[in-house]
Every structure is written in C-alpha cells, then in structure tokens.
Amino acid sequence: MQGLSPDTHSLAVKMHRLQLWLDGSELPATSMRHVIGANATVIVDPTSNSPAASLNRNAMRLTGAPALGAAELQRMAALFDEAGVDRHFVWLSPGPGADVVREWLVARGAVKVPWTRYPTLLHAGQIVEPRASALRVREVGRREIDAAEMREGHDAILEGYLPSLGRPGFQHFAAYSQDQVIATAALAHFEDMAYLTYACTAEAHRRRGAQTALIAARVAAARKLGCRVITSQTLTMLEDSYANLRRAGFNEAYEREVYECRAHAPDSR
Numbered sequence: 001m002q003g004l005s006p007d008t009h010s011l012a013v014k015m016h017r018l019q020l021w022l023d024g025s026e027l028p029a030t031s032m033r034h035v036i037g038a039n040a041t042v043i044v045d046p047t048s049n050s051p052a053a054s055l056n057r058n059a060m061r062l063t064g065a066p067a068l069g070a071a072e073l074q075r076m077a078a079l080f081d082e083a084g085v086d087r088h089f090v091w092l093s094p095g096p097g098a099d100v101v102r103e104w105l106v107a108r109g110a111v112k113v114p115w116t117r118y119p120t121l122l123h124a125g126q127i128v129e130p131r132a133s134a135l136r137v138r139e140v141g142r143r144e145i146d147a148a149e150m151r152e153g154h155d156a157i158l159e160g161y162l163p164s165l166g167r168p169g170f171q172h173f174a175a176y177s178q179d180q181v182i183a184t185a186a187l188a189h190f191e192d193m194a195y196l197t198y199a200c201t202a203e204a205h206r207r208r209g210a211q212t213a214l215i216a217a218r219v220a221a222a223r224k225l226g227c228r229v230i231t232s233q234t235l236t237m238l239e240d241s242y243a244n245l246r247r248a249g250f251n252e253a254y255e256r257e258v259y260e261c262r263a264h265a266p267d268s269r
Contacts, residue, residue, distance in 0.1 A: 006252050009064070011031070013039065013092040015120060015231065016063045018190045022197075024066045025164040031057055034079060039063040039095060042076050044083045050210045051087070053113055053258045054235065064095020078089035081263060092257040093120075104114035116237035118258055121250035123133040123219060123230035133209045136176045137217045142166055144174065148181040156202035157184050164188075164198070173217050175210040177200075188220040194222030195230035199241065211241070215248045
C-alpha cells in the first residue's frame with residue numbers, strides 16, 4: 001500500500017496476532033477457524049447471522065494480502081458457501097496487498113459498512129487523570145463476580161468477559177456504586193502489548209464516569225506490567241466509548257475497513 005508507514009503495518013500485524021490469541025476465549029464450539037499464512041484468518045460459524053459486523057462471527061480477517069491473489073481469496077470465501085453461511089464480513093487492516101483485496105471485493109459485489117468506522121487506537125503515553133468520582137474501581141476475579149451475581153445477559157457485562165475470567169494474560173476490573181457492580185472491563189496482556197477490551201456499563205448507570213475510571217485503571221495496570229504498546233478498538237458510532245478513549249490519551253492509529261459479503265454475489269473468477 002503506497003504511503004503505509006512501517007509502524008502502522010507493524011501494529012496491524014501485532015493486532016492480528018492478538019486477535020488469534022483472543023479467539024481462545026471468544027470463539028464458541030460452533031466456530032471453525034482457518035489460519036492462512038501470517039496475516040489471514042477465516043472464521044466460519046453457521047449459527048451466527050447478525051447483520052452487524054461486530055456481532056457476526058463469520059469473518060475474513062486480513063492484514064493486507066501478502067502473497068494472496070484473487071484466486072486464494074476466493075478459495076477463502078468459498079469456505080462460507082460450503083458451510084451454508086449467507087452473510088460474512090471482511091475486516092481489512094492496512095498492509096501490503098490491501099489494494100488487491102479491495103479490487104477483489106469490488107468484483108464480488110461486497111459493500112463497505114457505511115454507518116460507522118472501526119478505528120484501532122494507540123495510547124500516546126501521557127497520564128490523563130480521571131475526574132473525581134464517588135465510584136470505586138478495583139481488580140476482580142471469579143469470586144467477586146460470582147458474589148455480585150454477574151451472569152450472562154447481565155447488562156453490566158459484555159460477552160467474552162466471563163469466559164476470560166481466570167485465563168492467563170487477563171486482568172478484570174469492575175466499577176462499584178456503593179456495593180453494586182455497575183460496569184466491567186478487562187485488560188488483555190499479550191507479548192509486549194496491552195489491550196483494553198470487554199467494556200460495559202449498566203444502562204441505568206451510564207454517564208457517571210465508570211468507563212473513564214476503568215480506562216485509567218487498566219492503563220495504570222498496563223504500565224505496571226511494562227507493556228510498550230497500549231491499544232483498544234471501538235466503533236465511532238459508539239460515541240461515548242470513542243470519546244472516553246480519546247479523552248484518556250488514545251489516538252487513532254489506523255482504521256479497519258469492513259465489508260459485508262452475501263452468498264451468490266459475483267466473484268472474481
């Protein structure tokens with residue numbers, strides 16, 4: 001890709017490896033994962049058909065397309081047809097060969113998601129103190145979460161948070177209002193990178209500063225671990241999430257392009 005900086009490409013490759021590692025706690029038994037080279041992964045799950053890219057597990061994740069031509073890309077896409085999957089998404093991070101992917105996507109009738117952007121954010125390094133709050137934030141484990149009766153479907157917990165409890169490389173945090181858990185979030189530590197993820201606040205307690213405090217706690221934990229890179233990802237349509245990260249010192253490093261593909265769309269053969 002013309003104009004692609006080495007730092008941006010290096011971060012995108014790191015994020016691809018991070019996602020492969022996260023799959024260990026995120027993917028259910030119904031999902032089948034195909035790793036193709038260092039920069040391409042296909043997830044196929046016939047039970048997942050959400051129209052929202054972030055909620056649909058059927059995905060091609062590409063960091064550019066080194067050594068991948070249209071024929072290999074089509075073989076990857078055929079995995080969805082073979083499994084009877086009607087809708088999947090292509091997540092394209094910056095890297096060499098990204099133009100090859102875009103041309104192939106146009107040829108098969110893929111549509112770029114128009115209503116939001118999917119930025120990857122990188123912490124700039126400065127300490128940003130959260131505003132004073134009556135909320136308490138602390139690191140928690142399975143015992144604290146069980147005591148708070150945090151079950152799947154609780155509106156202060158995001159899918160993926162519970163399965164990652166106790167998994168090496170994760171730290172979990174909760175924000176309390178008096179003795180009630182009103183928000184949760186996690187920090188994943190992989191290689192030299194820290195990743196802020198699984199942030200969720202109960203609807204009745206939003207705009208009280210819980211996520212701002214949880215971001216600050218996780219950045220502090222990442223620094224204590226000695227992580228050289230602190231990252232997060234969100235959607236710009238999640239305005240509060242995006243604004244919280246920016247206020248906490250995160251800047252956009254690059255944007256993932258996301259395309260929706262449907263069965264029987266024209267292909268490049």
